[in-house]
Amino acid sequence: MECERAEKLLPDYLHGNLGAEQEDAIETHLESCAKCREEVALWKKLGELPQEQPSPALRVRVQAMVNAFQQAQAETSQRASESSRMSPGWAGWRWFRSPAMAVSFTLALLVVGFVAGRYTNSGNTSTTRPDAEIAAMQTELSNMRQLVVLSMLQQQSASGRLQGVTWSTQQPQTDPQILSALLHTLRFDSSVDVRLAAIDALSRHGNQQQVREGLADALQTQQSPLVQLALIDLFVDMKDRNVVGQLQKLQQDAGLNPDVRQRAEWALGKLN
């Protein structure tokens, strides 16, 4: 068989679609043709490449997205039966429905926007999509991302909340609601790791008044030395002189951890 003819049959050979006769003919050709042989070898090698596994965080994010979506639906349709119908698929997802009050309020606000977006676009699934609709969908997607971050910050497991904080930093732009949720996390989260991650995430938005105030506030209320140290370092990084008073006050706290006191002193030296 000539190469030209073999090439035509090769794709079917690779998928095992050929009859015995043609298969034999190809194999005879392969013995004499290095090019075709190499191609078959490459095809085999491709099949041996290992399968990549997505991180467990992906499932958490999609869970959060579906929950947000359902919540949005439930709030529009008001059908009581909707939320009680729970099927095996997402059975483990119930825990999303125990939101902290402050965050759930923001969530509700977002849901309104999300639903509005969804309904203005529903029914439009034609094959060509005008730019306006793409733009609308981008907005909707970014709403969805907000919902995901907010849902993730409400999870029961600290590692889940940690993922939420981390993910929030990967968003192209952070909106005020996410910043509020992060500040809420910094203030009330029971895990030191999550609070530290929140400080890190918030440090990117140190130019915003809301964030500065929240961080300064945290300096007064946080009891964990690790968190206090991270806050002090951040203020020095941001060269925020407004916290000098708070640092001085902190220093006078009799029960203060000696390391924190020392760091506060160092910070005051830097800031003054």
Next chain:
Amino acid sequence: MTKPVPDEELMLLVRNGECDMLGVLFDRYQTPLFNFYCKLTGNRAASEDLVQEVFFRILKYRQSYRPGTAFRSWMYQIARNTRLDQARKQRPETELDTELAPPAPPADSAQQEQQAALLHRALLQMPEEKREVLVLSRFQDMKYNEIAQLLGCEVGAVKVRVHRALQELREIYARLERSGAVGEKGFSGAGNVPPRGAGHGM
């Protein structure tokens, strides 16, 4: 033993408002889809974002799913469009595609590991249009007629494309092998432009 519920039935349930059923479909397809995107983009984080967006669009467009349509084909249609939209949004100067973790080392030999890494790199250096057809036919276990339907072309054309892609892969692979490029960092992002989509409904 109960038979697994077919994808299509699950999707119809999702369509009828039982969004929880998406979980089952997610468990079935998160890994194949993730691999589809990893092989296309070479970027794990971007691939996870894309998979998430696909499931978001499945929910959003669930009413457009028609009974009798193969769920997998419908899902891949969405997956392709998601990638096209993402690539369009992406600023040209942002470089993708170099972050894919090296394949897990096989038990037997370092040489095999090197070959796999080389093959990965060769694959990522192909134009995405050619890479896609290989990814679909080799990694997604799609039959040529399924691919033809997805790409909106004839079965014969798919076969030609598979063969040309394989030819090009062989050339790139041979070139890399000659230059002993294994382990070197960074390569051109020229292959990162996604193919033009035929239909773009989702």
